[in-house]
Amino acid sequence: MLPPVAVGCACLSLRVVRPRAFTLGELVAAGTVPPGGERVLRALLDARLSFLVSGGTGSGKTTLLSALLGLVGPDERIVLAEDSAELRPDHPHVVRLETRPANQEGAGLVTLEDLVRQALRMRPDRLVVGEVRGPEVVHLLAALNTGHEGGCGTVHANAAADVPARLEALGTAAGLDRAALHSQVAAALSVVLHLVRDRTGRRRIAEVHVLERESSGLVRTVPALRWGTEAFVRERGWERLRGLLRSGGSEGGPGAAAMKGASDDGSG
Template sequence: MSFFSRPHAQTQEGSVAVALNGTPPPVPAPLARNLEALDERKLSSYTELKVSLHQQLLDMINLSVIDKMPAAEFRSQVGEMVRELLVRENKPLNRQEQTQLVDDILDELLGLGPIEPLLKDESVTDILVNCHSNVFVERGGQLYPTAVRFKDDRHLLRIIGRIVSAVGRRVDESQPMVDARLADGSRVNAIIPPLAVDGPLLSIRKFAKVPIDMAKLVEIGSLPQSIADLLQGIVRSRRNVLISGGTGSGKTTMLNAMSAFIDGRERILTIEDAAELQLQQVHVARLETRPANIEGKGEVTQRELVKNALRMRPDRIIVGEVRGGEAFDMLQAMNTGHEGSMTTVHANTCRDALSRLEQMIGMTGFELPTRSMRAQIASALHVVIQLERMSDGRRRVISLQEITGMEGDVVSMQEVFRFRRDSTDSEGRIHGHYVTTGIRPKFVSEFQARGIQMPEGIFDPNHVLD
């Protein structure tokens, strides 16, 4: 098995480094240059040294062998190569420094380089790389700058390439945008120049290993217990639900938490662009879209999956997020006996969410008159929930509205609850409370018909929700 990609290298079975077994290859010129530069400037030499060694190793190593070689062996062989290079370059490091260097280089070679520690840090939920020297993380709903740096944009680009190639995607000038899911479920988006103006952009939304359930949402103050109870009734009584909110407002999390209320005997079909939902029921059939391959072929859209799902005898269909024409098929499914279906949409208000659906129906290419489009929406959907990620980092349910039908050409809705902001304290925390509008929603009759308990008195206008 040859580890060297260099044609002149003398290889030995199972060997990483020819240098250790035969004539040492000449020190590559760029490395020599970099190491000289280190001497001259005595700069943040460690990072420089590491990156430069890493780059050279990349040139020297036949990467395709990495997967086939036991990790320990790879490790020790790369360790030898690094020591060899250091000696040859007259860069004496003590044993501890060497071990650290080898560890870091291995992280760079096998893992995701400088962001590897952030990926391992459980308190980090999002990693946002704005260019090689500007990396933010989100912790507890707030963004913080970090000291993490890539050497330069090329280094960043290499890491991006590694992330996306691991899931069979690629990113280059002809495909400067890519959306992918890591093996652990985290979502990755990368967009590179020329679309990204100041250098490659990388956004990683880490997968929460333990999903936030409804009890947790109540505990962290995203909604009061009584509204959680109401949501449970809404799911049990098979109302069709649309969850609306901005990016990162917690739509998927809410969808997941609400789905937990579905009876385990029902057949649930989930359709997502990137499988994020973690339903606990046994009878769940999960579908995920597929992007086009490099030749532009083989794409399977959400729309096709929704259509196919209808032939799979689902009791309920859950679409992770509607973004296009699948909205139309989803509404049809809701209108044709798949009651209790749910989805999310990117919008800033409940009303806006409906306009977004209209636009999406427009994307199907059907020339539907506006009125019939709206009638379709009005008869399919029962409840719209608006979420918001507020300036204090907390995600809250800020409005719950019921769709009551059509008035003329307009879908009529009524608000059942709203979050009212009272004050902001010195630490920026928002305080407020939920107010009811005093309207008794129509879906309540559905609760009664199915024998579902209604939280006591929650629609009374003077009732304080907790």
């Protein structure tokens, strides 16, 4: 017989936000990003590709996203929409929006869906949703399909390959049918960065996937890179990822230079 579990006491759960975001170099030193992997991540931002950071609870999604947003050009406006303000990008031009619960009279409610809709009126160069978990997915995908390049966010998923199914579930709950949702995803998103937290507590980018639309119209992810102790290991989707990164940046620009460095030293 199992021992009884105390249920009559108070429990407090505290989530302490780090006052300063980690730099990409610090994440490489900590083992979250493999050696040379920072070139691929910089190229991803320079190419203004839209992406999602996926993973389980506590896998480091917010930490990685904060570090990446700090690399965005200082002349770009980043608009953050979050349930609780946790993203702390080291960037001079950030507009931070946070949801608000209703008061005792049921008035004053501000949802994440409201924030995403209002953020589009603030001329964002980068629209960021702290965590996609509900109907706001519809507005986010719509925004990324109307000229808002470089948007990003986080989503809970067991693996990068599960992200389309996760988005489908959220979109269906918001009233978007399956075909329309996959059409929006195919046009809006390019890359998924998936994080895991191993048994030792170390957080790392386990895999990088690109999105591909099948003949059926449904979207699937294709592995492009996976974790390696010395560098990212290339998978079958690498050529597609490299093409996206190069086409997004100008010839000879920072994105192209980053990709050349990654190719020269074999990382990525």
